[in-house]
Amino acid sequence: MTLTIPLVLLLAVVVVLLLRFKAVGAGAAVVVALFGFYLAGTDASDTVNQLVTAITGALADAGR
Template sequence: MTVTVSLVLVFSLLVLALLRFKAVGVGAAIACALFGFYLADTDAADSINETVTALTDAISGIG
């Protein structure tokens, strides 16, 4: 059985945990979210997507 989890869900849970444990403030979390939103519109988005895909494929190949 294969379980697929969206990276958006994983990162949102990470941000929520950081906010909960006060490791990051609300302003910093919003700034990071906006940075990711605007980064997705740049030419770097394709390279980032390819790198993340390669890493997730490598991790899934281990197990």
């Protein structure tokens, strides 16, 4: 059985935990979210997507 979790959901949980434990302020979380939003609209989005796909593929293969 394979369990899949969207990466966006996983990252959202991490951000919420960081905010909860005061490891990062609300202002920093907003800046990071805006950076990700604007980065998605640039030419770098393809490179970032390929990098994340490669990392998640490597992690999936390491678990076998």
